[in-house]
Amino acid sequence: MEATGAQWKGDIRKAFSALSSSHEGLSHSEAKTRAMHFGPNAVADKASQGWLAILFSQFQSPLLLILVAATFISAFLGDLFDTLMILACIIGAVILGFFQEYKSEKALAALRKYFTYRAVVLRDKQKEQLDSRQLVPGDIVFLGAGDIVPADMRIIESEGLAINESVLTGESREVMKDASSVPTGSSPQEIKNGCFMGTTVVAGSAKCLVVSIGGSTFFGKTASLFSARVPESDFHSKVRTFGDMVFKLVLAMALFVFLVNYFLGHGDKNPLSDSILFALALAVGIAPEALPAIITISLTSGSMYLAKKKVITKKLVAIEDLGNMDVLCTDKTGTLTDESIKFERFVDLDNNDSHDVLEYAFLCNAAVGNVYVKGNPIDVAIRKGGIAKKIDVSRFAKQQIIPFDFVRRRMGQVVMEGKKRYLVVKGAPESVISACTRLRMNGKETPISRNISVIKRMISGYNREGFTTIAVAYREVPAKAKYSASDENSMVFLGFVLLSNPPKATVKATIERLESLGVSLKIVSGDDSLVTAKLCSDIGLKITGGEVATGAMLSRLKPKELLRAVEKYNVFARVTPDQKLRIVESLRQSGHVVGFMGDGINDAPALRTADVGISVDSASDVAKEASHIILLDKNLDVIADGVEEGRKIFGNITKYILYTMSANNGNMITVALSSFFLPFIPMLPSQILLNNLLSDIPMLSIAADNVDEHYRKKPQKWDTGMIMKFMAFFGLISTVFDLLLIGILFFIMNADATTFRTAWFLESLLSEIIIVFSLRTTVPFFRSVPSTALVAAAVGVIALTFAVVYFEPVATLFHFTPLPLPILGLIAAILAVYFAATELGKVEFYRWISPAQKE
Known part of the structure; x- marks a missing residue:
């Protein structure tokens, strides 16, 4: 279904009326009826070939053309047997080539079914996670950071929503979106109250109404986007x-x-x-x-063998790259540690359990959902922890979110309690400390400068125990139309959220297996260096270079110094997305074949740049799109299987x-x-x-x-x-x-x-x-x-x-x-x-x- 200009303009109620929908979304029965009428929410993959195209492509072989020429010469000379013999060779070569390529296409089609993009949809008044291909016009969809927008949608409500529309417009700059914007034209650049299929949610969240799906979206109508072939691998070249x-x-x-x-x-x-x-x-x-x-034959059989082990290749040649890999960079969460981060405690600066820290951390949170909680792992863990404690924040009303970014390393949330407004921030301790002037300890507020050493000792202590620490602060703010990161100052430091992520039982044996295969492991983490070092100790991974290399250390290095550093060190902590990218680039520049494993929106640049980008089925849509291989089970051992098969x-x-x-x-x-x-x-x-x-x-x-x-x-x-x-x-x-x-x-x-x-x-x-x-x-x-x-x-x-x-x-x-x-x-x-x-x-x-x- 295609959106008309009217669906972007005017009151949202007109759009609901035009699509026979409402704020409560559609029922399952109505969605099924519409799916039969409109078809799946999918765009034809022009990179795949039909059987006829595969058949004709066989005749592009120079060797086959030589045989065709020989057939004509033999027939012209009247040698019937040689003519028939050469024809038989031509037919045999065409049949063999056709069936192998057709089998390869079928194998890729089967593999594509394993990895899907999912969307949180309102059906029968309940939030559900569905395959995005099941969306129909009139559906209500919820978006969060890291999502790839699954259809063309009108924004109903949003908080700090920023979209990267470069796939449609070529502009890499993020575009702020909200429901109240008035379209100035009919192109994506002129529609600020809409989100479009294929674009990426960089920050914030939104509730949207689906107005167009499949080939009728702006993305679907841009056929050239799908005509490009996957570049040749180094081996194929x-x-x-x-x-x-x-x-x-x-x-x-x-x-x-x-x-x-x-x-x-x-x-x-x-x-x-x-x-x-x-x-x-x-x-x-x-x-x-x-x-x-x-x-x-080799790549097709290899891809199907790996699929049985829950390793899905988005392109067959990625198996060759995986086999040639000699360095694997990975975050620790979910690969070396258990899949989910667990909430442990909400503590104040007196090291007591704190309801205020719990309350503010729960409010300053981008995760959504109650039964199925969707968002980044830390926000999901905090939200689940609050729900488990039956927290009640109904007296608060959220006013505006200040989205997390990897420069500030924190997020903000403005909330109202009665007539008062509070700005709450949550993030990396050093980042939150830099925004604070006071702290609450022993029931009193005092200047933070007097007790900064106390806070740092607490952080070091928690980190040595293996806890990830998230700091929480707040302050009362005056009423204003728009809040921004510049308002994050003069805050009052409250305390910490303590999270744990124990190592997997099998990870030590897996690391030894990778080393025996000549693949060196490098941990590239955004977590604290002490937490990362504790994990290395727990799993028996020797830290080379004598220390954990931090993002602050890397930021001071010149390009040539960075080349030496990525060879010297094998554990990196508190690194930014840009630094992850620079680590991968430097390793490749040194002649390594680099694999990078990540699942967050911040991992996408490094995933794209690595020789082998590896993600998981539960990863953000952006990470999955940037990767070459997707694991249905986040397990390093199956990567070792893939290396051997490659x-x-x-x-x-x-x-x-x-x-x-x-x-x-x-x-x-x-x-x-x-x-x-x-x-x-x-x-x-x-x-x-x-x-x-x-x-x-x-x-x-x-x-x-x-x-x-x-x-x-x-x-x-x-x-x-x-x-x-x-x-x-x-x-x-x-x-x-x-x-x-x-x-x-x-x-x-x-x-x-x-x-x-x-x-x-x-x-x-x-x-x-x-x-x-x-x-x-x-x-x-x-x-x-x-x-x-x-x-x-x-x-x-x-x-x-x-x-x-x-x-x-x-x-x-x-x-x-x-x-x-x-x-x-x-x-x-x-x-x-x-x-x-x-x-x-x-x-x-x-x-x-x-x-x-x-x-």
Whole structure:
């Protein structure tokens, strides 16, 4: 439903009337009826693809276009079998690519169902928390700091409401909103009594009326917002760059092979056409065309595996980033400690339980709700504590809130009691102390300067016991139209709210597990340094650098000094959102792959900047939107699971690249050299394509293969230099044994063209399948157990290979002939020696050429 200009203008009662609603909201039955009429409150995701788009995207592959060209050439020359064979390869490649991408899209769609944005809605006169997709026009919704506005809404009432509308307007400056503002136009910038879908509540709270949902909102009508693709990860970018380089190399080699064979007059029928088809088939055969499928299969299966462990990836490539992570920055609340903060005491400066502190802390509070309490964790804990004590604040009337911000580190609330007005502030002790001139102790008010040391000793004592301390102060204020932070002065210090957050029982073992995986943990907390140090002591985390680095310390550091500090220290306390961001930026600048775990609105900048932003399903909407991974269970142990799975995926992708590139390099060199002395094309185009098709089957199962322990022990990074060395070293070994077979067949056994091609086809294909069991691991092959799927695929393809060569009419169709026992014995001997040479070469390669890859 779309809002008309009239719904923003005039008395709110007109908007209620137009939407057939009221201050009491809608009933469940009415909301259900409207949902059937208006549909879900959702905007189509343009980044996702339908099945038809996925199908057509398969034809964007350069390798597939080469096959299409080969089909036309073969058909033009009248070679029906080769034409059908190439068509079969095209259809097979399209079907495989389509189903893998379609499966990936379905997997992402399934994952999206796990994480939702929720809204507090008034239904049947009761506040409920619902999936925001269930909102309908006429609903009453309550907003608080950290929420992403779920629909276009007219403000009914608000307190200190500040909205960031940059997603719609491009302006990063916060916009103050209230119900009494009169719109000056019809654009979001001109409507100050409305909140719009996709924008962010920075501060304050509001009660609103939903006027537009889904595609009819300002956000929904801005289609360009959803057309942008997710940027490539560092790993994907390097794989793509490497693939482009290989593709150019393959084309250059194919052109060289074509020219040599053509000018030497090779070919059974026509040297020109036979050489062209051979070169094109060779280009397809030696290119790592299964790499996209390997990556898709690996990431899709990995994402579904992690989903079972309640780790949800918003984009599949985030799993790779998680595996490469070597530093994890996290707050302590809910990750190292129990999920919820607990209220313990409300105390005055005589260390007695204080009803006044309880009352004022309850009033100066942005949390909302009674049964379901929503807000930041500290306000929620205080509100729940007051409700548990059956507090009655009905004699007070809230007049205006002065929202919390991370510069002041406190919030204010103006309340009326009879004809008197009081300004109450609550926040970090040092911040509240700075706004006070007096304190109440022993029933009397005295200057705070005389007893500042007493207050600080109390704070230190509570913090050493592990309590988080929130200070409370007040003063009487005169009547005025608008209050601001500048009124927070000459306050009377009352006392403290004491909160506790004990460590999780499993956190010590989890930290040890992360360290064993090469992931260093850094605590980045807004809490007091003594409280943070007490937690580190409780969980056995050694504080590096000899002390907890505080926000005040960091604020004095220059950029280069900060780079050294983030390496030196592992525990940071009393840090601001900007400092969290600077810590993440500095770690990344030092070459680390950084994960950041946070759940508050203040964590969003660091979450966006980190290589891996991790949040939880109960986090603020802003934090969830900024993150890459969402945990349904706030538990560090599942992050360790994700790290291991990411490294397994990286290991298997790297395994495929190393093996395929070395085998293909060997094939390129062999074909190039043999073209100079063989009087015929060494393998027909149809045989090359069949070889390529059969050899790719076991390779697809590499995606689910077991990996060596060294891949899991430490973060892995893409190493082009190592890949090139591997490709040259093992490609050369492959070439030696290929040329050995070719030399014996041609010069000693005088094999005819058909026998030669059959023998080389058999040896080439069997060597590719068998040698993978050596190259899949850095250790002796018998010490690394391959997956059942890989073994089964290899056995199946070997059986199929002999069936193709020996059974009619398939053998005749592909121009194969039964091989005599001497040639079969020769092939078996060469394969055995080749495997042994590869095992020995592997030892030398990992000892001298690439020692960093050793287990």
